[in-house]
Structure formats: C-alpha cells, structure tokens
C-alpha cells in the first residue's frame with residue numbers, strides 16, 4: 049500500500065529516514081537498498097572488496113568496476129544476480145534516490161557512497177585513509193549533512209607514522225640481517241600489494257616471494273595497472289633453504305605463526321599493520337619488526353577529516369566508536385555510534 | 397629521538413642476543429655524539445631522570461588530553477608509560493623536526509617538572525643487560541670487554557671520552573674513583589650435560605686433592621666488595637653498583653682491599669644462619685632500603701677470594717697464596733657482616749661426591765673446585781675452576797598451557813605452564829606451579845608442539861590451554877634448583893630455574909605430583 053507523501057513531510061525528512069541500521073546492515077527504505085550488507089539482500093551497494101563489506105549472494109550489486117572484479121575473483125562469476133558498475137563522481141538514481149561513488153583511498157576500487165534525497169546528503173565513507181597509497185585513488189572529501197565514519201583506529205594512541213619511513217625500516221633490516229628471511233605479514237587484499245609497490249618505489253627490485261593465498265589478488269592488481277615487479281611463489285623447490293636468506297616474503301598475517309613459516313631459514317617476523325603501533329601487540333604475536341602501515345585512517349586523519357568536511361552530524365561505526373563520539377562531543381558536533389554488527393576488526 | 401625509539405623497538409622485540417648486539421653496534425656506528433651516549437645511558441639505566449612519578453605523568457597528560465579519551469587509551473594499551481608516549485601531543489614534531497635524544501635529556505634536566513616522557517620507560521623491558529651493552533661497545537671499538545668493564549664506573553653520560561677511545565680518536569679513559577670494579581672469574585660446570593652420560597670423560601676428570609681446593613657454593617649472589625682509598629662499593633658480578641641497597645654490608649667493609657664473595661641474608665638474631673634465596677631477593681633491586689627491612693633481612697658477605705689487599709693487587713698470585721692472605725685478612729677484618737667461606741677437605745673424588753650429596757646446610761648449591769695454582773683471570777677460562785652443583789630436584793607435573801615462542805621458535809608452542817594436584821572443592825584440581833621454556837631437545841619440542849596443537853581446549857591470543865584431566869593429559873618431568881615461597885603465585889611457591897627434563901608418556905596425569913609433596917621441600 050502506498051500513500052502520496054505530503055510536501056510538508058518532505059521538507060522535514062530526517063536523516064534516519066533516509067538511512068538507518070538494520071540487522072542486515074545500513075538500509076535506505078526509499079531506495080530499497082543496503083550499503084555493505086552483512087547478509088544476502090536483493091540490492092546492495094558495496095564500498096570495497098574486503099570480505100566483511102563485500103559478501104556473495106546478493107540479487108544485485110552496485111560497486112566500482114575494480115570492486116566488482118575483486119568480488120568475482122574471490123567468489124566466482126556468479127557472486128551476484130546482477131552487477132552494475134559505478135563511475136566515480138557520476139550520480140545515478142536508485143528508486144528515486146541519488147547515489148554517487150567517490151574515492152575512499154582505502155584499497156583498489158574503494159569508494160565512499162553519497163546518498164541524497166530532498167536536499168539531504170549522507171556520505172557513507174566505508175573504510176578510508178588520507179595517507180598516500182600508490183595502489184588506489186586518493187580520498188575525496190565530500191560535503192554532506194551526515195558523515196558516516198569508520199573508527200578502526202579511533203584512539204589518540206593510534207598515529208600512523210610516515211609510510212615511507214616504515215618501508216625504510218624494512219630495507220634497513222634487510223641490510224642488517226642478510227642471512228634471515230624477512231617474513232612480512234600483510235592483509236591479502238590491499239596491504240600486501242601496497243607493501244610490494246612501496247618497496248618497488250623505494251628502489252627494491254629483487255624478486256619478492258609471495259604466499260600462495262596472495263597470488264590471485266596480486267595478478268588482479270597487475271591487470272588493473274598496479275605493477276608489482278618480479279614476484280615468485282614462496283615454495284621450496286630445491287632443498288636449498290638459502291634461496292630465502294635475506295629475501296622478502298609476503299604472506300597473510302595468520303601464516304606467520306603457522307607451520308608454513310618453518311620452511312624459511314631463521315625467519316624474521318615482520319607485520320605491516322596499524323596495530324603495530326602498540327608494542328605489546330607486536331610482542332604478543334612474536335613480531336620482531338613491526339611496520340606501522342595502515343589502510344585505515346589514524347586518530348589525526350579521522351578528526352581532521354571530520355573537521356574538514358564539517359557535517360552537522362557524525363555517525364560512527366566499525367571499531368572504537370566511543371572515543372570518536374566523545375571527541376565530537378567535545379567539539380560540539382552531534383555524533384552517535386551506529387551499532388552495526390557483523391564488521392570485523394579486520395585482522396589488517 | 398626517532399632513531400633511538402626505533403632502536404628500542406627492535407631491542408624489545410628481538411629475542412636473540414646476537415641480533416641485539418648487531419643492532420647496538422650499528423647504532424653506535426651510525427649515531428653521532430652526544431645522542432649515542434645518552435641512548436647508551438638510557439639502555440644501561442645510568443641516566444637518572446629526576447623521579448618522574450606515574451601520577452605526575454598522568455597529570456601532565458591530562459592537561460593536554462581529555463581525561464575520558466586518555467582513559468579509553470590507557471584501557472586499550474594497558475601500560476601507562478606506553479600510553480603516555482603514544483598520546484603525547486606531537487605538535488612540535490609535526491611543525492618542525494623530531495627532537496634528538498640530547499634535546500630531550502637537556503630539556504628534562506632543565507625542567508623542574510619533566511616535560512617529555514620520551515625516556516620514561518615504565519613497564520618496558522628493553523632486554524639489554526649492562527653486560528650486553530658493554531659487549532656491543534667492545535665489538536664496536538674492537539676492544540676487550542674486560543677493559544670496558546674496568547673503566548666503566550669512572551664514566552658519565554654521554555660518554556664522549558669513551559666513544560673517542562673506541563674510535564681511536566682519544567686516550568683510554570681512566571677510572572675516576574679508587575674502588576673500581578674488577579672483572580670476575582667464573583667457573584665451568586664440572587661436566588657438561590652431554591659429558592655426564594659418557595663414563596670415559598667422567599672417569600678422566602681427575603680432581604685430585606693435591607691439585608684442587610674445594611669449597612661450598614652458597615645460594616646467594618656473587619659480589620665484589622671494594623674498600624679502597626676511602627671509597628666503599630659493592631658490585632654485582634656483572635659490574636652493576638648495588639651499594640645503595642646494602643648500607644649494612646657497606647658499613648662492615650672496614651678495610652683496604654677488594655673481596656670476591658657471596659652476598660647472603662641471615663635469619664635475624666642468628667649467627668649468620670643463611671636464609672633462603674627468596675629473602676635475599678627482597679633486598680635486591682632497591683634504590684633505598686627501610687630500617688625495618690634492614691632488621692628483618694640482615695645481609696652479609698661470605699668471602700671466597702681476595703683480589704687486592706692494602707694496595708697490592710693479588711690477582712696474579714696463585715689461589716693458594718690468595719687463600720692464605722684471605723684467611724688472615726678475614727681474621728683481622730671479619731665480623732658479624734663478613735666471614736670466610738670454609739674449605740671442604742676431601743681425600744678422593746668419591747669423598748667429594750659424598751659431600752656434594754649431603755651438604756651441611758640447605759643454602760648450599762653444590763661445590764666449587766679451584767686449582768691451587770690458579771691465577772685470578774677475568775671471564776670463564778676452561779680448566780682452573782669448576783662448579784659441581786647438587787642434582788636438581790625433579791617432579792612430575794601436568795601440562796596446562798602453552799605459548800608460542802620467539803624467533804626460530806615462533807611457529808612452535810614452546811613456553812609451557814604446568815601444574816600439580818591439590819584438593820579442591822570438587823575433588824583434586826590442578827594448580828599452576830611454574831613455567832618452563834627450555835631443557836627439551838629439538839625432537840622433544842616437535843612432540844610437545846604436536847601435542848599442544850592436537851589437544852587444544854581454548855585459545856587466548858598466542859596462548860592455548862590443553863586437555864589436562866586425570867586420565868587424559870601430558871605429564872612432564874621438570875627439573876628445578878630450588879623453591880621459594882611466593883605470594884604472587886596461586887600455588888604459594890615459585891620454582892627456581894625450572895626446565896623440562898623429560899616427557900613422561902608412560903605416566904597418567906592422575907599420578908603426577910601433588911602440591912603437598914612439592915611444598916614439603918620448603919622446610
């Protein structure tokens with residue numbers, strides 16, 4: 049049953065009416081779509097390819113071409129009933145709601161999604177960062193009434209240092225410990241390719257060994273125009289363990305403490321992650337060389353971004369909501385946590 | 397500051413000694429004066445930063461950061477000093493440049509209230525002993541570590557003259573006070589573990605009474621007490637100055653000379669009846685000591701050797717001569733806080749073995765055997781001195797938790813927490829009594845790792861709990877050197893030097909030892 053909407057009600061449309069959290073994810077009733085739903089739905093708008101944002105089995109998916117390619121690579125061609133590609137900065141209409149994708153600077157193809165109706169604009173930024181990343185388009189600030197921000201590293205203790213310096217730490221260690229295999233744990237979508245690309249930019253041109261789980265995504269990045277230089281599988285072909293002495297091996301973080309790691313001579317465990325800022329966390333995992341390298345905004349980036357965009361309201365999701373909400377309160381900005389379940393503390 | 401912070405990070409997280417050495421040597425080479433000197437002081441804890449109290453740091457931070465945000469941060473990080481250093485406002489560094497270690501130190505010295513927590517390390521353990529730092533300096537300058545140890549106590553941060561000498565740009569710095577530390581002579585175990593099994597080697601090791609002196613090895617800490625030219629100092633065997641913690645011992649050094657001996661605590665109101673090692677531990681690592689503790693835990697020195705006497709260096713004399721001098725010296729200067737470690741007369745190796753099995757006091761760890769003709773040589777020369785420790789205690793325990801190791805062992809569960817039985821509310825229960833991470837062979841490590849992976853009950857980060865029930869679990873035979881009472885442990889006891897001796901596949905967990913049997917060793 050449908051009723052005509054009286055113009056008076058349109059003028060006072062509340063943000064919660066345009067987008068609000070449901071058990072399946074952030075839902076837009078007028079457009080009848082979800083953003084990054086955590087369950088299979090009829091129509092999904094997906095910000096980026098990380099598994100907790102991009103799930104298989106939806107009726108239709110609207111996402112950037114790169115994100116669609118990533119989803120197809122991870123879940124197979126039948127990952128959705130229907131796939132529509134969104135172009136950065138170009139508005140489309142979904143059931144009468146205006147939708148525009150903008151770069152988020154998080155990983156290849158990552159987007160913020162601006163949802164607009166009756167003069168009210170909400171930007172769901174997904175995961176984002178402001179630091180430079182040679183593997184994806186940089187974040188674009190979009191003016192809006194409500195800004196939905198992530199909060200993975202939303203504590204004042206998280207300040208990511210210059211990424212180039214962290215790569216330099218790795219290069220220094222390679223010169224200092226030439227006999228040890230440098231095992232770099234890096235999340236397989238985005239972080240791994242960023243580490244490899246940054247090593248290349250820093251002049252490292254030796255072959256880099258990769259764990260089997262990274263192969264597909266590294267090839268995908270290559271075909272999307274992110275060149276990664278010579279990559280070799282990290283398998284022991286001969287009995288010559290020495291081939292890995294002084295080499296860089298990139299692998300998913302979990303494999304660092306796995307039996308898999310035993311094939312390398314005297315491995316030196318490194319881990320590229322924003323969590324490495326906390327020494328205790330590095331120690332717990334047995335990491336000897338912490339590389340503070342994150343694809344998420346740190347405390348300063350989060351607060352600077354909110355200041356820059358100047359929304360009248362901030363919704364916080366995905367991490368340490370309480371601290372960022374507190375900061376907004378201190379600045380006199382209306383803010384509340386969006387308690388959406390189903391997103392993980394990406395094991396980054 | 398950046399480079400120093402990076403060095404600290406690496407030192408904290410690098411488990412191998414050689415790795416740490418390399419990091420330190422490279423740092424000394426690549427860092428200019430005075431930064432490297434202040435960094436060295438920070439590492440060896442010679443740098444005194446006017447008592448920065450946790451409450452004060454907190455106040456300073458809260459002036460700059462919202463209390464609630466600080467509370468969230470502290471809650472997440474768990475360590476106050478680390479939290480503070482992470483949230484410290486970085487305005488200056490963003491605008492301009494990163495301050496040097498020297499900048500920070502100078503600021504700290506100027507400010508009545510310290511205004512930068514860069515060097516406040518709080519709960520952080522850098523894992524570098526003063527000895528390792530000196531080893532790195534020796535390696536960096538191509539010198540012998542003995543030379544560095546000898547002159548160390550005359551030096552002050554930022555050690556410009558030391559670095560000048562190490563880089564062959566200056567003369568060797570001279571010790572600036574008259575009671576210097578003299579590098580200590582150490583003993584080898586009489587037989588290494590592998591040799592013990594080999595009857596041929598054991599048989600060839602003739603310890604003849606005419607060649608060797610034997611004395612008790614007391615269960616305290618080895619020290620050097622020097623009283624020369626009006627100065628009195630007490631050093632640990634690695635050359636750390638521990639004088640401040642032992643004013644009672646210092647008072648008794650009423651002589652001109654340097655003694656090598658064992659620092660012990662006596663039971664109050666006895667004539668040097670040696671208290672358990674745990675009592676001595678109460679007195680260690682203190683900057684000051686209360687009168688109450690001085691009365692309840694009186695310390696004294698039991699002398700083994702005499703290095704200098706009345707201005708004469710005796711280290712080039714044979715032990716026989718030094719021992720005679722020592723006996724006369726203690727007869728003259730000994731007293732309530734200083735006595736002589738007696739020799740143990742013996743006629744044969746069998747005779748000696750019998751002494752070793754039944755020492756006259758619980759605070760005896762074993763025997764020291766010294767060649768009558770041995771000179772006092774720094775380090776651990778092979779041949780002149782041996783230690784022959786009492787056999788360790790053995791108990792059967794049940795494996796409870798395992799944690800992943802570090803470095804080469806990071807893919808193995810190699811740190812084991814184990815327990816023994818005690819009566820609980822619902823029958824017998826296991827209570828943790830200790831932790832061990834060595835003693836096993838590579839082969840045993842693989843078996844233990846497999847057992848842990850196959851029998852995991854729960855995971856908490858790098859730790860796994862394993863099945864431990866009366867008829868399903870893993871029994872380990874653990875060797876240890878002694879037992880202390882401990883209020884920090886649930887079981888009320890703490891083991892000294894526990895290690896995995898054997899995997900007891902043959903024994904059901906229900907038959908492992910009890911807490912009662914273990915605590916019986918305390919008395």
Ligand SMILES: [Zn+2]
Pocket residue numbers: 096098101154175394
């Ligand atoms: Zn993500």
Ligand SMILES: [Zn+2]
Pocket residue numbers: 098100101175366391394
């Ligand atoms: Zn995410």
